Amino acid sequence: MATVFLVEDDESLSNAVAYNLRRAGYDVVALADGEAALRALAAQQPDLIVLDIMLPTIDGFEVCRQVRRTSSVPILVLTARDDEVDRVVGLELGADDYLTKPFSMRELLARVKALLRRRALLIEELQRDREIPPERLAIGPVTIDLAARRVWRSGQEVALKPKEYDLLVYLARHQGRVCTSDGLLRAVWGYDGYGDTRTLAVHIHGLREKLEDDPRHPRLIETVRGIGYRLSPRATS
Known part of the structure; x- marks a missing residue:
């Protein structure tokens, strides 16, 4: 219970x-x-x-x-x-x-x-992560340690809130693909149906502030207007 x-x-x-x-x-x-x-x-x-x-x-x-x-x-x-x-x-x-x-x-x-x-x-x-070797995701200057739930940008550790981390991992696992706002709310927040996209927007803003060179002109986390967001393949260039 x-x-x-x-x-x-x-x-x-x-x-x-x-x-x-x-x-x-x-x-x-x-x-x-x-x-x-x-x-x-x-x-x-x-x-x-x-x-x-x-x-x-x-x-x-x-x-x-x-x-x-x-x-x-x-x-x-x-x-x-x-x-x-x-x-x-x-x-x-x-x-x-x-x-x-x-x-x-x-x-x-x-x-x-x-x-x-x-x-x-x-x-x-x-629990699954503890049973296997640490797995890491690298997206341009950003590295994610999935086992330790830690994130680095250009070698400097970045402190993310729990939902910011979950959101980043989901986007990283779907790098280059457009993730709809509803799909992100469902995957990260667990909503069965329509959720409040303002919650998502606040967390996207937080990630950009911590991970982008210029949060006002993001290159890592792109907005796909009217649909959702995409972790850009350009981030690896």
Whole structure:
């Protein structure tokens, strides 16, 4: 049974979300503020965190920042309806996905299921990697060590967020081929159907900032307008 930390200070919303998560078969630890969340995380590692941004004591941004220092546990952030800044900052701090309030419980459960499924696949991949010699992918100045989940650019190690790394590996394994936005969301985030392409765009932007010579004129990760992205064969030249 997967354990979900639910960090939400609105008692009625927390109760409703916890009820639906438990009904779906998850073990839920409900926490009402950021400080309590960090204490709980120091004692127990959950399989997923549902994290509200506006929290007392310590806000969700700081909780997310501190979690990402030591853990790659999936984080689903909850944000206000029209606050795009919250969504972008949350993703830049290492959140894996976001959901705007108000939301349907069906949508919440779908996002939770997708994130947990992707986590399970990554764990399986890591276990397989431990059984075989380290495998590396090289794309121009970029080298990816699949066993160690580490990336270098021109010999300098680059720190990537978990989803940035997963996205880069998927693009590298399909180098030269156009990867549709929906296909990337399905492969990297685990969505069964349509996902929010803004989540993908934020992570593409993060990769370009870290790996491109000029992020404003990318040569490594190309945009194929109206379709998706491609890791360019020119990167090897």
